[in-house]
Amino acid sequence: MFIGGLLYKQFVMKFTLQKKVYIFEPKIIPSIATLIALSILLTLSFWQIKRLIWKKDLINTRIERYEKGIEDFNSLKFVDDNEFFKVSVKGEFLNNFEMFMPALSKRGNNGYHILTPFKNSDNKVYILDRGWIPLAKKEKSERISNIVEGEHELDVVIRKPGRKGKFQPENDLKNNFWFFVEPTRMSNYLNIKLEEKIYLEAVNNGPNNSPLGGQTRIYIRNNHLQYSITWFLIALGLIGVYLAASIKLEKK
Structure with a gap:
């Protein structure tokens, strides 16, 4: 006291x-x-x-990498250390194994990203996000003119699979809906050996401007x-x- x-x-x-x-x-x-x-x-x-x-x-690292010129994918020694670099890849889509990621377009419209296995010239298979389609084009019969068959060369962005977000739902394997890229479970689901360290995102639109490519979010809020x-x-x-x-x- x-x-x-x-x-x-x-x-x-x-x-x-x-x-x-x-x-x-x-x-x-x-x-x-x-x-x-x-x-x-x-x-x-x-x-x-x-x-x-x-x-x-x-943000600066993302922008610097993304705005750099396009390189040949096979020329990179450590592919998984080159996230957000744009590269050119050659191979073929395994169109019978499409997966769907519910997502909004950059304009806020409901739809899906089409995730398709892509076998490159080294016979390695990567998940490739071809871009966004509206809900009405989910069925393949509605987008025959947008399917790419045979060997194809395209520009992509290298991405790393992230962890599940706090508010993201679990991936719905029953309905083939994927809310985040999960290579191990996708491999088991498709019964295909997928590369797990990276996946790819298309830079440009598909045939006849669909799917809408360029969905990579480089500029994030700060x-x-x-x-x-x-x-x-x-x-x-x-x-x-x-x-x-x-x-x-x-x-x-």
Whole structure:
């Protein structure tokens, strides 16, 4: 009690503002709680700055790689280290093994991405996202003019399979709907040996402008500066509330 009283007297201050005398009279428990909350809020604010820098570097890397000239796929020594590079591949589509990824187009329309196994000239089979089609063209009979048969050369973007998103549903093997690329399960589903470290995304549209290629999302949102400012403003608001609760007009 003696130590608490001593600390209390040490931090009590008087000051004058517009000819009025005010007392800054902090309470121990609210002060400790405010300091803890402030440290958390400011840590979150500075952490978002780190995330901002990380996201900028990520975006710049994507753009730099994507905007580089198209290279020959077979000339790359370590293919899985070249995500977002554009390359030219030659091979054939295994059109009897199509898979469908429910997705919105870049204009927000419902449809599917067509995922088709692609056997390249080295006889390796990769998942190739040919692009987006509307719901009405899901059946192959509705897009005969868009099917590519035989050996074909096309430009693609190298991608790495990602992990399932927090809010993504599980892949629906029963209905052949895939919400994220999962090479191991796709291999088992199709009974085809698929390369697992990468998959490919078509750069250009298919025959007669379908499927719609170029669906790779290079430019991603970077809202971390707004998040950082938000946490900082909350911290300032907390300081304001604390001061308002701790400062009182001196009674005469």
